[in-house]
Each structure stands twice: as C-alpha cells, then as structure tokens.
Amino acid sequence: MSNQEPLLRVEHLCQYFKAGNFVTKAVDDVSFDIYKGEVFGLVGESGCGKTTTGRSIIKLYNITSGNVYFKGVRIAAGIQSYKDELKQTKDPARIAELKGMIKAAKEEQKNCDKDYAAKRVKELEAEYGPKIAAANGEEKTKLEAKYKDELRKAKKSRLVTQIQMIFQDPIASLDPRMTVREIISEGLVIQGERDKKVINDKVYEMLELVGLVKEHASRYPHEFSGGQRQRIGVARSIIMNPELIIADEPVSALDVSVQAQVINLLNELRERFGLTILFIAHDLSVVKYFSDRIGVMYYGKMVELADSDELFAHPLHPYTRSLLSAIPLPDPIYERQRKRITYNPLAEHDYTTDKPSFREVRPGHFVQCNEAEYQRIMEGLAAE
DSSP, rough: TTSSSEEEEEEEEEEEEETTEEEEEEEEOOOOOOTTTTTEEOOOOOTHHHHHHHHHHHHHOOOOOEEEEEEEEEEOOOHHHHHHHHHHHOOOHHHHHHHHHHHHHHHHHHHHHHHHHHHHHHHHHHHHHHHHOOHHHHHHHHHHHHHHHEEEEEEEEOOGGGEEEEETTTTTOOOOSSSSHHHHHHHHTTTOOOOOHHHHHHHHHHHHTTTOGGGGGGOOGGSSSSHHHHHHHHHHHHTTOSSEEEETTTTTTSSSHHHHHHHHHHHHHEEEEEEEEEEEESOOHHHHHHEEEEEEEEEEEEEEEEEEEHHHHOOOSHHHHHHHHOOSSSOOHHHOOOOOOOOOHHHHHSSSSSSSEEEEEEETTEEOOHHHHHHHOOOOOOHO
C-alpha cells in the first residue's frame, strides 16, 4: 500500500482545548495514512483521544495545528497555533510569515470545495453529454432534466461530505423528534434533493441494506432497540455514498450478539460499496477481526502503528503489550494463567533529555520511542 496515494492523510494533528489558562492536549502530534479500501483501526483506553481524532478529521472541530488531506486536497488546516504564536511574537519577519500562512490556509479551505464542485460538474458533463446527444424525443427530455438536477446538486457539493461518521451512542446521535425517514434523508435534503419519491426510494433502499424494512421509515428512534438504532446510523452515513466512513465505537454500547451483527453488516457494506473505514474502538478482539492496520493511542499520542497480524504477534511498545494482556478469552485454563501487564510510563521511559519520536522499526511498523529505546528494539528484533 505504500506505493498508493493515501485516501486520507493526517499530518501532525493537534487538537487542544482551553479552559482559562488550562490546556488539555486531547490529540498531540498524531500522523497516519489510510489507503483506499482498507479498514484502519484506532485503539486505546477511554479518554486517549480516539474520538477527538475522528471528529477533527470530519471537521466537527477546528483543529489546533497540523493538516488533514483527503484525496490529495487539504480539507483541514490548523491555523489556531499560528494565531497563538502571532500573539506572542514581536519579530516583524515572523509576523509577516505567520499572517501569510494563515491567509494561504484560509484560501485553500475556501477553494477546496470549489475545486471539488468543478470536478463533479466535469464528470457529469462527460457522463451525460454523449447520452443526451444520442437520445431523441421524450428520452432526451428526461435525460436533460436529470442532468440539470444533478448539475444543480453538484455545484453545491462539498468534498468533506465524502466522509461520513457513525457515532458512538446510537441513542444520543439520533434526533428523537425526527422520524427515521427524516434522519436518514437529512443529508440528501441539505444537498438540495427535493423530489420526495427519490428521497423515499433511497431511504427504503438504505433501510433494506442495513437489515430493516421500509415500514420503519415512519417510526421514531425511541421505538427501536440499540442495535436497530445503530443500523439507522449506518444507513444515514451510507446514503451519502461516501468514500470514507469514520466508525466511532459503533458496537461499544451493544450486546455481544448484536455487536457481531453490526460488524458483519459493516463488512458487507465495505465489500459492496468499496468503502474505506476508520474504525475507532477499545475492544482489541473486535479490532483484530475487522482491521487491516491498527494504530494505538495513549494520552493523545500515537504510540504504535502496524499491520493487524504484526501488531498482535510482535507488540513493541509497553502500552500495547499492556492492552493485549487485558484481552480476556473464553478459556478458564488460559484465564487462570493469564498475567496482566501494568503500564507505568514513568517507570518505563526516561524522556528527560532523550525525547521520543515516531520511528519505523520494521517495514510498516512504527513505534514511539527515543534513541536508546530504538536501539534496544532493533537489537531485540535482530536477535529473533
């Protein structure tokens, strides 16, 4: 995959939250790539910054610093760090440079949607032009009307709508005052779809895809179970025909049997639509089954990243080992012998002078470590 162009590239993403003089570094210098068609798992304990990373990518937050590229276009740029530095510095040259960087980032954000809309218009022209030229009579009139409708929607389209999110809480993420039809079709309506028959047909199609029936469209969220609500959330995301889905712990609030159903549903949709998925979870057993590559986060930082099989077979960061040791198995003999590894960062690392960085220790296997730790890891790998 390293030879491919990433569908999503996250570079040095930082998301800080301020409360008075106190700053919480929810995400601190996180970088990773996601390639088309793969499932990238993001794991870690509660509060480590997984959900914040997903919300920052989809632009629910204005990122503090770093960049997010989607299909080669920068969709998010962290200008807050430039603004903060601008308040502190008194160097005229640096002030001018920072102002230029802020202006350039804002212009790029403004133009990325225009460029995407122009691209969609060209694609429609190439698709409908020959068809309209070859058609006659009533068929030509219908094609021209459809082309105008698609063109109108294309001019309003935004690149970020190609990324959709399935939220963690299947209850809180659905508006209790809206019917299932209104919830699922909201994205289409925002994009300018006005034909009620088209909307209804699309909603019914999505409901059937996720294992529900069209009669459910007129009901409200409180009339459904947790698993059914999560299916509604899935339907809401795929109706927009996205290329990337951010699944934020989509099974954590569900029973084990229902978890399997939702995971299998996501697998089926992935194969059918060629979806790329950022799968956020803290259940490593689920992540191993579902993900191609896995990134491990701790206190806002990415501490290890590798292929799923490689990570489970050769965990190199102490925190990753600690996480893996916590996975229970339905085997009483194994459970009696299982030793839980405790991770104590103060005891494990000495970063007072030798600061850590994200380093590649094997092809595609990255670990957060300083120079001394890197040498120990490389010696251990050479001895295997």
